[in-house]
Amino acid sequence: MAIKxxxxxxxxxxxxxxxxILDNLHKFNCLHIKSLESEQxxxxxxxxxxxxxxxxxxxxxxxWMKDQLKHYIKKHSSDPNPINPNxxxxxxxxxxxxxxxxxxxxxxITDINYIKEKTKSYEERITLFNKxxxxxxxxxxxxxxxxxxxxxxxxxxxxxxxxxLEKKLTHLKLNIVSKNDFFLIQGLKxxxxxxxxxVKQNTYNSIISLPNIHTSTKADLKYANKKIKFYExxxxxxxxxxxxxxxxxxxxxFIALNNLSMFKERYAITSxxxxxxxxxxxxxxxPKINLAKLKKLPIKVxxxxxxxxxxxxxxxxxxxxxxxxxxxxxxxxxxxxxxxDPTIYISFFLPIFFGFMFxxxxxxxxxxxxxxxxxxxxxxxxxxxxxxGIIFFTxxxxxxxxxxxxxxxxxNLIKIKPLLFDPFVNAKLVLIIALVxxxxxxxxxxxxxxxLAIKKRNPMHIVLTDLPIWLLQAGGALLVxxxxxxxxxxxxxxxxxxxxxxxxxxxxxxxxxxxxxFSYARLLALCLATGGISLGINIIAKLFLSIPYxxxxxxxxxxxxxxxxxxxxxxxxxxxxxxxxxxIEFFSQFYETSNENFKEYSPNKVNDSF
Numbered sequence: 001m002a003i004k005x006x007x008x009x010x011x012x013x014x015x016x017x018x019x020x021i022l023d024n025l026h027k028f029n030c031l032h033i034k035s036l037e038s039e040q041x042x043x044x045x046x047x048x049x050x051x052x053x054x055x056x057x058x059x060x061x062x063x064w065m066k067d068q069l070k071h072y073i074k075k076h077s078s079d080p081n082p083i084n085p086n087x088x089x090x091x092x093x094x095x096x097x098x099x100x101x102x103x104x105x106x107x108x109i110t111d112i113n114y115i116k117e118k119t120k121s122y123e124e125r126i127t128l129f130n131k132x133x134x135x136x137x138x139x140x141x142x143x144x145x146x147x148x149x150x151x152x153x154x155x156x157x158x159x160x161x162x163x164x165l166e167k168k169l170t171h172l173k174l175n176i177v178s179k180n181d182f183f184l185i186q187g188l189k190x191x192x193x194x195x196x197x198x199v200k201q202n203t204y205n206s207i208i209s210l211p212n213i214h215t216s217t218k219a220d221l222k223y224a225n226k227k228i229k230f231y232e233x234x235x236x237x238x239x240x241x242x243x244x245x246x247x248x249x250x251x252x253x254f255i256a257l258n259n260l261s262m263f264k265e266r267y268a269i270t271s272x273x274x275x276x277x278x279x280x281x282x283x284x285x286x287p288k289i290n291l292a293k294l295k296k297l298p299i300k301v302x303x304x305x306x307x308x309x310x311x312x313x314x315x316x317x318x319x320x321x322x323x324x325x326x327x328x329x330x331x332x333x334x335x336x337x338x339x340x341d342p343t344i345y346i347s348f349f350l351p352i353f354f355g356f357m358f359x360x361x362x363x364x365x366x367x368x369x370x371x372x373x374x375x376x377x378x379x380x381x382x383x384x385x386x387x388x389g390i391i392f393f394t395x396x397x398x399x400x401x402x403x404x405x406x407x408x409x410x411x412n413l414i415k416i417k418p419l420l421f422d423p424f425v426n427a428k429l430v431l432i433i434a435l436v437x438x439x440x441x442x443x444x445x446x447x448x449x450x451x452l453a454i455k456k457r458n459p460m461h462i463v464l465t466d467l468p469i470w471l472l473q474a475g476g477a478l479l480v481x482x483x484x485x486x487x488x489x490x491x492x493x494x495x496x497x498x499x500x501x502x503x504x505x506x507x508x509x510x511x512x513x514x515x516x517x518f519s520y521a522r523l524l525a526l527c528l529a530t531g532g533i534s535l536g537i538n539i540i541a542k543l544f545l546s547i548p549y550x551x552x553x554x555x556x557x558x559x560x561x562x563x564x565x566x567x568x569x570x571x572x573x574x575x576x577x578x579x580x581x582x583x584i585e586f587f588s589q590f591y592e593t594s595n596e597n598f599k600e601y602s603p604n605k606v607n608d609s610f
Contacts, residue, residue, distance in 0.1 A: 003341050004287040004315040004598070008034075009294070010302045011282040018270070018280055019051065024297050026266045029602030030290040032313045033272050034283040051087075052267045055260055058094040062257040065097065068109050069253065072239075072246035085259035085603065093256045101245050108238050108245075115231045115238070122224040122231075129217045129224075133182055148192040152183040152199055153206050262603050269601060285313055285598065312337040315598030322347040324387040332583050333593030338455075340448055342591060346582055349441055350391070353578040355398025356434070357526035359423075360534065362410035363567050364399035367392055395574075406527070410563055411534025423527055431524045438520025439473070441581070442513075445589025446470070452590060468497040469513055516585050522577050530570045537562035 009031075013021045025031060132151070185195060199207060274281050286294060314334045316326055318341070325347040335341050358364065374389030403409065407418025423430045446466045453461040471494035478487030498506035541562065544554035 002317045003335060003337060003339070004289070004317045006032075006285045006312060006315065006337070006598075007288050007291060009284050009286055011284060012300045012302075013280055015275065015278055015280055019267070021299055022266055022269065024299060025284075026601055026603055028294065028297060029600055030286055030294070031601045032285040032315070032598045033269050033601050034285065052264065054091070055087075055264050055267070058091060059257065059260050059264060061098060061102070062094060062253055062260065065102070065105060066250070066253050066257055068105060069242070069246035069250050072243040073250050085262055087260075087263050090256050090259045090263070093252060094260070097249060097253065097256075101249060105242065105245055108242050112235060112238050112242070115235045119228055119231045119235075122228050126221060126224050126228075129221050132217060134184070135216050135218050148187060148189050148195075150183075150185040150192075150195065150199070150207055152185060153181055266601075266603070284601070287315060312594075313596045313598040314594045316341050316343060318343055321390075324390045325350065327384055327387055328391075328579060328582070330597070331579075332587065332591075334597055336592040336594040339452060339592050340590070342448075342582070342587065345444060345586070349586075350578050350582065351394045351398040352437070353523060353581055354395040354574045355400075355402045356437075356523045357574040357577060358395070358399040358530055358570060359402035359406050359527050360408040360410065360530060361400050361403035361416070362408075362414070362563070363530070363570070364396045364403055366567055367399060367571065368396035371396055395578075402527075406531070408531050408534065410559075411531060411538050413534070413538050413559065413563075423524075423531060427524065427528065430527060431521060434520050434523035435517065437523065438517055438581075438585070441520070441586055442517060442589060443470075443473075445586050449590035464497060464501045468494040468509070471497075472510060472513065516588065519585055520581065522581070526570065526573055526577060529573070530566065533566045533570070534563065537566060 011021070011025070131153075187195060196207075269282075270280075272282065314337050316323075316329070316334075318326060322344050325343050328346055328350070329335070329341070329343045355364075358367070371389045371392035374385055374392065378386030378389060404416075405418065405420040406423050407416050407421075409416050421429065446469055450462045450466045453459065453466070471490045475487045475490030475494060478484075478490060495507070495510070498509050500506070502509070537558065541555045541558040544558060545551045547554060
């Protein structure tokens with residue numbers, strides 16, 4: 001709903017107390033640590049704490065164990081819940097895991113990889129030997145200092161070319177065995193280079209590398225199949241052992257990894273500090289409302305008044321509901337510090353736009369089920385999934401309401417009486433409603449722009465930018481209601497201001513606003529698109545009912561898959577265009593973006609990168 005007011009603070013401490021101070025600041029979770037640079041020789045960039053190397057080492061061990069075991073864990077409904085981290089306890093857990101399972105797990109994984117490699121080689125051997133149309137013996141392929149062997153395959157089956165290749169090789173003393181599109185060529189070592197040149201010149205041929213044959217290809221095929229079965233048995237045994245380790249220890253590994261990653265992040269902040277021989281210094285931003293809480297910590301700080309820098313981080317302040325829409329705002333760009341956060345307006349208008357465009361009770365119910373599923377699957381590690389689920393849930397209610405107003409339940413599959421009217425009968429009225437909603441939306445943006453101008457003590461911005469747009473709207477409304485004189489006066493003043501601002505090019509502002517306003521006609525377009533496709537699906541499905549025996553089955557299949565397709569297609573369209581009406585039309589009236597987000601130095605930011 002607003003942007004938090006921030007103060008900048010300076011934090012001082014002794015090097016020997018640094019770890020304790022960082023622990024307190026991290027648990028305080030209300031700071032944004034600023035990166036500092038120093039050019040003084042006596043003041044240097046801080047170095048990492050000794051404990052960081054140990055933490056990093058343990059994280060690598062945990063990551064390896066997690067990566068090996070995660071494939072053995074069934075897709076559960078939620079990730080393990082994080083617990084309160086304790087550095088000493090978490091390090092001891094890693095040491096215990098390494099002692100209990102690391103060696104066995106490493107041995108099992110090594111054996112499994114070896115089995116996979118050997119199985120793959122035998123499978124390749126079987127594939128190759130199955131292609132060769134004749135049985136090979138060791139004497140066929142073993143080269144020595146006097147003889148060579150080539151197995152050549154004709155890539156394009158062409159009998160004339162096969163005969164041609166044989167003729168080209170007749171002048172050499174070769175033993176050529178051919179069958180189908182294969183040649184087995186044996187000859188003296190001195191002729192190998194010439195044979196290779198002849199074969200390579202025929203680009204439709206390829207030389208096949210043969211493995212060593214122990215008895216014959218037929219016998220080797222039996223042996224390879226036998227070895228594959230043997231390795232399958234061994235693999236299943238090892239697989240069960242690793243699965244047992246995963247079921248017993250994966251949760252512990254997951255939580256310990258998350259906790260240690262949090263500690264790693266906590267102490268990595270030292271790279272943003274500068275130090276002397278015995279002290280260190282940090283700068284941070286803090287929301288003003290949290291200042292009293294900070295003063296209770298056993299930490300030395302000094303407080304600065306309003307910041308003068310242009311790159312102040314931005315912390316949004318929203319309630320439980322509007323906070324879910326913050327990621328929509330952030331995808332476009334955070335609002336500039338000292339301006340306005342548009343999230344509350346997005347949280348109100350986005351579900352309305354979405355429901356207007358989707359407008360079907362059946363699809364609304366489907367979206368509600370999908371949103372509940374998303375919320376149930378969301379965890380602390382996948383916060384955005386919960387936010388998206390809540391947005392979809394709200395939008396599903398709006399979709400059901402508009403579906404009821406327009407009388408659409410999977411199109412006309414389930415016939416209900418419109419509470420308001422049928423959009424296909426009264427499309428003009430739907431367009432008028434869409435444009436009225438658009439005017440309300442745009443004028444809120446203009447009012448916000450005027451508010452920011454007043455805040456910046458720039459009233460001329462209102463006169464030159466916002467006022468002529470309002471006069472333009474007022475003039476149009478007066479003309480429509482029959483008050484021609486007042487309407488023309490209002491329009492004349494608006495045009496005069498536009499021209500005085502940018503000369504003749506100022507008239508482009510009029511067409512620009514009109515184009516922005518008429519962009520809200522997409523509410524009608526997507527509303528009719530959703531309903532039109534639904535009606536088309538139902539018409540096609542009913543045509544199949546006339547087919548004897550299987551007609552009812554085809555009807556059901558067309559209805560199910562047709563409406564699933566329409567649901568997926570228009571949920572995407574409604575989402576994109578609902579967001580677009582904010583990004584392009586609404587934000588263009590007042591919005592200024594910032595480059596830096598307020599990044600809480602906090603353990604509440606669950607690390608999802610591992």
